[in-house]
Amino acid sequence: EPEVTQTPSHQVTQMGQEVILRCVPISNHLYFYWYRQILGQKVEFLVSFYNNEISEKSEIFDDQFSVERPDGSNFTLKIRSTKLEDSAMYFCASTPGTSGGEGETQYFGPGTRLLVL
Amino acid sequence: LAKTTQPISMDSYEGQEVNITCSHNNIATNDYITWYQQFPSQGPRFIIQGYKTKVTNEVASLFIPADRKSSTLSLPRVSLSDTAVYYCLVGDQPSGNTPLVFGKGTRLSVIA
Numbered sequence: 001e002p003e004v005t006q007t008p009s010h011q012v013t014q015m016g017q018e019v020i021l022r023c024v025p026i027s028n029h030l031y032f033y034w035y036r037q038i039l040g041q042k043v044e045f046l047v048s049f050y051n052n053e054i055s056e057k058s059e060i061f062d063d064q065f066s067v068e069r070p071d072g073s074n075f076t077l078k079i080r081s082t083k084l085e086d087s088a089m090y091f092c093a094s095t096p097g098t099s100g101g102e103g104e105t106q107y108f109g110p111g112t113r114l115l116v117l
Numbered sequence: 118l119a120k121t122t123q124p125i126s127m128d129s130y131e132g133q134e135v136n137i138t139c140s141h142n143n144i145a146t147n148d149y150i151t152w153y154q155q156f157p158s159q160g161p162r163f164i165i166q167g168y169k170t171k172v173t174n175e176v177a178s179l180f181i182p183a184d185r186k187s188s189t190l191s192l193p194r195v196s197l198s199d200t201a202v203y204y205c206l207v208g209d210q211p212s213g214n215t216p217l218v219f220g221k222g223t224r225l226s227v228i229a
Contacts, residue, residue: 004160033216043161043204045216056216091160093217106217108160 002026004109006092012115013082021077021112023092030097032075033106034067036060036088043091049075050097082116089113121205126224135192137223139205142186150181150188153204155222161204165190192225200227 005024013019025032034046048055049067066078075094079086089111122140129135141150149168153161165172167179167188178191192199202222208215 035217042221043155043217043219045218048216058216089158093160105163105166108162111158111160113158 004092004094004107006090006109006112008112009110010113010115012117015084015116016081019079019082019114021079021090021092021114023075023077023109024073025075025092025094026096026107027073028096029094029107031055031095032067032069033093033095034077035091035093035108037091037111038085038088046077046090079114082114084116087114087116121207121220123203123205123220123223125221126226128226128228129195130228131196132194135195135199135225135227137190137192137203137205137225138187139190139207140187141205141207144185144207145209147209148185148207149209150179150185151206152177152179152190153206153217153219155202155204157201161217161219164203195225195227197227197229199225201225 004026007022011019032049035043036046037043045058047057047061047067052069064080068076091111092109093106095106120143149166151166152164154164155161165174165177165179167181169181169185172179180189202224204219204222206217
């Protein structure tokens with residue numbers, strides 16, 4: 001069964017450093033998402049992406065965050081200058097988008113655990 | 118999006134049927150009900166989705182009464198590997214190209 005993959009599985013960085021989290025969505029999916037989950041808390045939506053542009057973003061997704069689809073397969077989340085509170089699991093998800101969204105499942109990747117020191 | 122309420126945690130023995138109920142009193146006409154499962158340190162995984170009555174797949178059943186103000190996820194004969202957090206989500210096409218809004222979920226612990 002096709003699946004969303006994410007790299008790295010773990011990332012440790014110093015505060016103020018830039019990090020790039022990578023995702024390979026399921027082939028032929030059209031909608032892509034990033035979510036995060038701070039330890040012990042809810043899964044929170046960050047951003048959705050369709051047709052090479054951001055569709056929707058949450059309040060969390062401020063100027064420090066950016067997303068990109070640099071080629072036909074990768075989907076990246078960049079945090080420009082990390083803060084301690086950015087420590088979390090970051091999940092990528094995708095949906096086919098072929099039926100206009102109705103009843104479609106979002107497929108999540110295994111996540112990247114980011115630790116900012 | 119309709120607010121959902123579900124138990125914080127549940128315990129069950131292996132082999133038992135587990136029913137997790139979610140209340141969503143303000144559900145709108147266009148809203149679907151979707152359940153996701155999350156194992157520790159993994160991403161959420163879609164389990165089942167319904168609009169009304171009963172839906173069944175190879176993993177679970179979803180019971181939705183006529184007024185749709187609640188729903189019950191039923192897991193038949195759970196095993197230790199069903200230990201996870203289960204989320205009830207309600208919204209207009211919530212599993213489509215719409216961002217998912219997760220609550221705190223129900224933490225199910227299956228005991229041998």
